[in-house]
Amino acid sequence: MAPIDLSGLSSNWKKLQKTLPLAKPPSSKLEAQEQQGALKRKRSTKLDGERPHRTSNSVNGAAKTTVYKRASTRKRQKMEEPASIGASVKQHDPKTLSRSVSMPSLKHAPLLASSKAAAESLSILTPSAAHPDIENEGVSSTALPGKYIALDCEMVGTGPEPDRDSALARVSAVNYHGHQVYDSYVQVKVAVTDYRSAVSGIHPRHIRHDTARPFKEVHNDLKILLQGRILVGHAVKNDLDALLLKHDKRFIRDTSKYSKFRELANIPGRTPGLKLLAEKLLGVEIQVGAHSSVEDARATMALFKLEKDGFDTEVISRYGHIRMDAAGPEVDVGGGDAVTRKSKNKKKKKKKKN
Numbered sequence: 001m002a003p004i005d006l007s008g009l010s011s012n013w014k015k016l017q018k019t020l021p022l023a024k025p026p027s028s029k030l031e032a033q034e035q036q037g038a039l040k041r042k043r044s045t046k047l048d049g050e051r052p053h054r055t056s057n058s059v060n061g062a063a064k065t066t067v068y069k070r071a072s073t074r075k076r077q078k079m080e081e082p083a084s085i086g087a088s089v090k091q092h093d094p095k096t097l098s099r100s101v102s103m104p105s106l107k108h109a110p111l112l113a114s115s116k117a118a119a120e121s122l123s124i125l126t127p128s129a130a131h132p133d134i135e136n137e138g139v140s141s142t143a144l145p146g147k148y149i150a151l152d153c154e155m156v157g158t159g160p161e162p163d164r165d166s167a168l169a170r171v172s173a174v175n176y177h178g179h180q181v182y183d184s185y186v187q188v189k190v191a192v193t194d195y196r197s198a199v200s201g202i203h204p205r206h207i208r209h210d211t212a213r214p215f216k217e218v219h220n221d222l223k224i225l226l227q228g229r230i231l232v233g234h235a236v237k238n239d240l241d242a243l244l245l246k247h248d249k250r251f252i253r254d255t256s257k258y259s260k261f262r263e264l265a266n267i268p269g270r271t272p273g274l275k276l277l278a279e280k281l282l283g284v285e286i287q288v289g290a291h292s293s294v295e296d297a298r299a300t301m302a303l304f305k306l307e308k309d310g311f312d313t314e315v316i317s318r319y320g321h322i323r324m325d326a327a328g329p330e331v332d333v334g335g336g337d338a339v340t341r342k343s344k345n346k347k348k349k350k351k352k353k354n
Contacts, residue, residue, distance in 0.1 A: 121305045121306045122283075122302065125284065132180075133294055136183060140180055143179035144181070148229065148304070149173050149232065150231075150232040150304070151171070151173050152239065152300065153168055153171050153242050153293060154170040154200040156192050156202050158193055167188045168186045169185065169206070171218055171243065172297050173297060176305070178301055182222070184221070186212055186215055186218050187207055200291060201292060219245070223245060232254075234254065250322050255304060256274075257271075258310070261303070261307075264281070
């Protein structure tokens, strides 16, 4: 490689300098500061979310710095606990109740049923102004149960395997018109290892001893409420097991077992979910956010009303014509005293015959 001619390089550099425009020196101290600031690659940001911002105002030739607070980041907003739909107290003003984040919203025309039947069913999905939803009220002070009761429960996870072990945390029931007739949080005696808040809507404050009712009290309330009535539910056996109650199968209308509804399951032969049935049959979307046992009970009753005649036909074909006595179907604790008495009476009758 040929050596570099330093004298030639020097003369070329002088020629290049003559062609370049001369940079003007900063006319003021403020411009010098602005030029220096432009060289910085990144503006400084404080850890607490505040960022300094320069304004055009200056005092005695120095730039005035104003600090603006930025809003909380989106990540921080997601981490914050959402506002509860009503305070978790046993009584509260109906005027303070807000619309549930998972209230049903109309999506498309319903299937199977006529438009008139669909309109009647959809009408009960909106809470009544005369019988408002009062969170954790217990037995309603205004709405009457009637012949049909739709029941739904919310559970929390317990034990070392919270996905498998559950405990009752909330119970809700509505009548044939969708009016809330019962709602209560339930005290959990064992340690809760998963509140399932994203699905159940249950938080620690809901099942505190000063807010929730003892299980025995809720158990007795539902036992009396279901006595002599037809129970409507979705996979309702799970709700009855959680409450330690039994109900005559002839007086149960389960939307997960109805033949026409089962045909709509995504997997043939499997049980369709309540959310799927509400979307396909009622044309509404439920359980958008955390589940509400009141809303799910309403949706279950709406589905039953949509195909009430079909339910009755299936019950008659299976059990024959059933006349409900004045006392109605017996509601009993699983393996309770009433069952023991019946079995003892049968044994006595057999001994007498022998």
